[in-house]
Amino acid sequence: MELRDAAATEELGRDLVTLLPEDPGGWMILLQGELGTGKTTLARSMLRALGHEGIVPSPTYTLVEPYRIDDRTVYHVDLYRIADASELEFLGWADLRDGLLLIEWPDRADGLTEQGDLLIELSYSGKGRNAEISGLSDRGREALRAGL
Ligand SMILES: Nc1ncnc2c1ncn2[C@@H]1O[C@H](COP(=O)(O)OP(=O)(O)O)[C@@H](O)[C@H]1O
Numbered sequence: 726m727e728l729r730d731a732a733a734t735e736e737l738g739r740d741l742v743t744l745l746p747e748d749p750g751g752w753m754i755l756l757q758g759e760l761g762t763g764k765t766t767l768a769r770s771m772l773r774a775l776g777h778e779g780i781v782p783s784p785t786y787t788l789v790e791p792y793r794i795d796d797r798t799v800y801h802v803d804l805y806r807i808a809d810a811s812e813l814e815f816l817g818w819a820d821l822r823d824g825l826l827l828i829e830w831p832d833r834a835d836g837l838t839e840q841g842d843l844l845i846e847l848s849y850s851g852k853g854r855n856a857e858i859s860g861l862s863d864r865g866r867e868a869l870r871a872g873l
Pocket residue numbers: 728729730731732733734758759760761762763764765766767829852853854
């Protein structure tokens with residue numbers, strides 16, 4: 726789909742949240758695309774739609790930013806700076822699996838695509854962006870069929 730401006734990216738983020746179950750714990754959403762294509766914009770919009778009211782810093786340096794929204798846990802992850810998948814263990818990766826995972830640069834870690842539920846591929850398109858959305862798991866494909 727065409728995302729003409731940042732507002733359109735934000736709208737996609739809100740739409741994606743409506744596809745998720747009431748308790749999205751354990752879901753993994755992969756945000757793929759070059760630098761500047763809108764991954765953080767999308768994650769930020771999703772966090773707001775989930776009810777987070779504060780700021781949403783980019784996790785570029787911290788790698789993981791955790792959020793507790795009512796009784797839901799969301800982890801906003803940016804893997805740009807990891808060198809290889811083994812570094813995920815240092816992040817306490819296993820402990821993150823209870824929450825909703827929004828992951829920028831998932832291709833930096835081998836094998837994440839196989840574990841994900843939804844893949845959002847962002848690319849430049851003139852002054853705007855293009856988004857390609859696919860379901861990676863059965864429940865992800867099911868959510869897309871029911872929603873978007
Ligand atoms: N659909 C869009 N069209 C034009 N600009 C966009 C769009 N979506 C996001 N942007 C802008 O692109 C810039 C980079 O966005 P960001 O979310 O930080 O990208 P990334 O996390 O992929 O590096 C921001 O200024 C943002 O407002």
